[in-house]
Amino acid sequence: MTTVLARSALLLLIFLLAGCGGREVREPRDGAGRPLDPSRIEVPEPRPEPRARYGNHSPYTVLGRTYHVLPSARGYRERGLASWYGSKFHGRPTSSGEPFDMYRVSAAHKTLPLPTWVEVTNLDNGRTLTIRVNDRGPFKDGRIIDLSYAAAVLLDVVDSGTARVEVRAIDQAELPVDTIGSPRELPVLIQAGAFSNERTAEGVARQLRQADIDRVRVERDRVDGRTFWRVRIGPLRDAARAEALSRRIAGMGLGPPVYVYP
Missing domain, CATH: 2.40.40.10 (RlpA-like domain)
Incomplete structure (x- = not known):
C-alpha cells in the first residue's frame, strides 16, 4: 500500500x-x-x-x-x-x-x-x-x-x-499559411479535437457554438478499449467553406483541426 x-x-x-x-x-x-x-x-x-x-x-x-x-x-x-x-x-x-x-x-x-x-x-x-x-x-x-x-x-x-x-x-x-489545405473529398466532417474527458469535449463544443459555428456535435468513440469524445462539425459539402472554417478553428487556439470522411 x-x-x-x-x-x-x-x-x-x-x-x-x-x-x-x-x-x-x-x-x-x-x-x-x-x-x-x-x-x-x-x-x-x-x-x-x-x-x-x-x-x-x-x-x-x-x-x-x-x-x-x-x-x-x-x-x-x-x-x-x-x-x-x-x-x-x-x-x-x-x-x-x-x-x-x-x-x-x-x-x-x-x-x-x-x-x-x-x-x-x-x-x-x-x-x-x-x-x-x-x-x-x-x-x-x-x-x-x-x-x-x-x-x-x-x-x-x-x-x-x-x-x-x-x-x-x-x-x-x-510553413505556408494555407497548410490546412483542401479536403480530399466531400462531404467532410471537421474534427476540432478528440478528448479523453467528456467535460473537456463539451467545453470545446460550447466554445465553438458561442462563436456562431453551427452543426457542432460531440461523438463518443472507443479505441483499443479506451473512450474518447470527438468534437466534430458538419458534414460540409463545400470545400471552400470547409477550408475557411478549419482556419477559423485553428485561429481560436484549439489546435489544427483534421478532416474526417463519413
Missing part, C-alpha cells in the same frame, strides 16, 4: 508541476501494441499553430530536476538519443491536453514550446521524419526526444529502443 501511495503521489506531482498528464519515466522499451505497416502510417503536414493552453508552464520540476521551456523553437538543433513510448500511455492526456495516440506520429520534448514541428533524422540509418511535438519528456539523462510508437516505426527505432538522432525545429516562417 505504501508503494502504491508513493507512486500515486509522484505521478500527481509530475502532472501538477510539469503538466505532463500523469506520465511517468519510461523504460527504453515500451509496449508496441499491434504491428504497424509503415506504408499505412499517416504523416502529418506541418502547419502554423498557436501555443497550447497546457504544457508550456515554465519552469517546471520533475524528479528533482528543473526545466525551462524555450521562449521560441527558432534555431533549435540538437543531437542525442531518441527513445519511444507506446501502449502504457495510449489514450492518456499528453502535456498539451490532447490524448496520446501511439498509432499516430507525435513526440515529447522537455523544453520545446508545445506544439512545435521538428525534423528528426536517425543518424544510424539516415531516415528523416517531420513530427509534431505535443508532450513532455523523456526524463532520462542523455535522451532528447521521445517518439510515439508510429514515429519510432517510421524511423526504425522500435527494435533498438533508442537511436542517435538529430532534432531540428521547423521555424513557423518556413
Whole structure:
C-alpha cells in the first residue's frame, strides 16, 4: 500500500508541476501494441499553430530536476538519443491536453514550446521524419526526444529502443499559411479535437457554438478499449467553406483541426 501511495503521489506531482498528464519515466522499451505497416502510417503536414493552453508552464520540476521551456523553437538543433513510448500511455492526456495516440506520429520534448514541428533524422540509418511535438519528456539523462510508437516505426527505432538522432525545429516562417489545405473529398466532417474527458469535449463544443459555428456535435468513440469524445462539425459539402472554417478553428487556439470522411 505504501508503494502504491508513493507512486500515486509522484505521478500527481509530475502532472501538477510539469503538466505532463500523469506520465511517468519510461523504460527504453515500451509496449508496441499491434504491428504497424509503415506504408499505412499517416504523416502529418506541418502547419502554423498557436501555443497550447497546457504544457508550456515554465519552469517546471520533475524528479528533482528543473526545466525551462524555450521562449521560441527558432534555431533549435540538437543531437542525442531518441527513445519511444507506446501502449502504457495510449489514450492518456499528453502535456498539451490532447490524448496520446501511439498509432499516430507525435513526440515529447522537455523544453520545446508545445506544439512545435521538428525534423528528426536517425543518424544510424539516415531516415528523416517531420513530427509534431505535443508532450513532455523523456526524463532520462542523455535522451532528447521521445517518439510515439508510429514515429519510432517510421524511423526504425522500435527494435533498438533508442537511436542517435538529430532534432531540428521547423521555424513557423518556413510553413505556408494555407497548410490546412483542401479536403480530399466531400462531404467532410471537421474534427476540432478528440478528448479523453467528456467535460473537456463539451467545453470545446460550447466554445465553438458561442462563436456562431453551427452543426457542432460531440461523438463518443472507443479505441483499443479506451473512450474518447470527438468534437466534430458538419458534414460540409463545400470545400471552400470547409477550408475557411478549419482556419477559423485553428485561429481560436484549439489546435489544427483534421478532416474526417463519413
